[in-house]
Amino acid sequence: MSCSLIVTNKPNLPNIKMKLDRAFYLRPTLEVAGDLVGKYLVYSTPSGIISARLVEVEAYIGENDPACHAAVGKTPRNEIMYGPGGFSYIYFIYGMYHCLNVVTEQEGFPAAVLIRGAEPEEGLALMRRNFDKPAGNRLTNGPGKLCRAFGLNRDENGLDLTGSKLYLEDRGYKPVKIERSRRIGIKKGLGKKWRFYEPSPFISVKLK
DNA sequence: TTAATGATCCGCT
DNA sequence: GCGGATCATTAAG
Known part of the structure; x- marks a missing residue:
């Protein structure tokens, strides 16, 4: 028999749940990105709550970031990024995946934070159901997998994250450590260390 | 290392 | 409109 236990960081949480408000998102993107690590992504569905603690994000900032x-x-695709912070930006890529971003900064300045990895908290059974194919123990290590597990697609693009359907929450967790690196899966803009992550089995990739 | 797989965008007609 | 390049990924080989 094989052991399927995954050892993760163990949150020892005070009993608080505070939804992140508009002001959180309207700040400079790098600040928002760093602060998002350790926050909880919560999705309220008819079948129940799905939530996960963010361990990996990336910042994408403005028209000058290649x-x-x-x-x-x-363009019609990215226009939500030009709106005010605190809305979802979900796009379709590689013919089969979706990626979830959190729009940041004031209206008129296009920027967002890509959610790349998270540790499941609630609704693991729903995640497995959403995944809808043989899957291992890690359904949320990677932006495409995370959206699939949560059941997010372009129908959820442009949602107000201060609403009650899809939102982020501070549950009092403090990351043990936050590291920075170059961003993943891009060919331009590699000079910027705009990826933020907390060491975890649910990080999408480990760089050499 | 590479195939899978399709929306998007650009540069043309 | 149409053709082709591109793409913030993933899992399989």
Whole structure:
């Protein structure tokens, strides 16, 4: 018999749940990105609550960031990034995956934080059901997998994250350590260390 | 290392 | 409109 236990960071939480408000998202993107590590992504579905603690995010900031979708200017696809912070930006990529971003900064300045990895907290059974194919123990280590496990697609693009359907919450968890690296899966903008992560089995990739 | 798989965007007609 | 390049991924080989 094989052991399927995954050892993760063990949150010892005080009993608080505080939804992140608009002001949290309207700040500079790098600040928001760093502060998002350790926060909880919560999705309220008809079947129940799905939640996970964020361990890996990346910042994409403005039209001058060559890796940011806004580098080509405003299009129907990326226009949500041009709005005020605190909304979801979900796009379809590689013909089969979705990626979830959190829009940041004031209206008019296009920026967002990509959610790349998280440790499941509630609704693991729902995640497995959503995944809908043989899957291992890690359903939320990677932006495409995370969206699949949560059941997020373009129908959830543009949601107000200060609402009650999809939101982020401070549950009092303090990351043990936050590290920074270059961003993953891009060819331009590699000079910026705009990836933030807390060491965890649910990090998408480990760089050499 | 590479195939899978399709929306998006650009540069043309 | 149409063709082709691109793509913030993933799992299999």
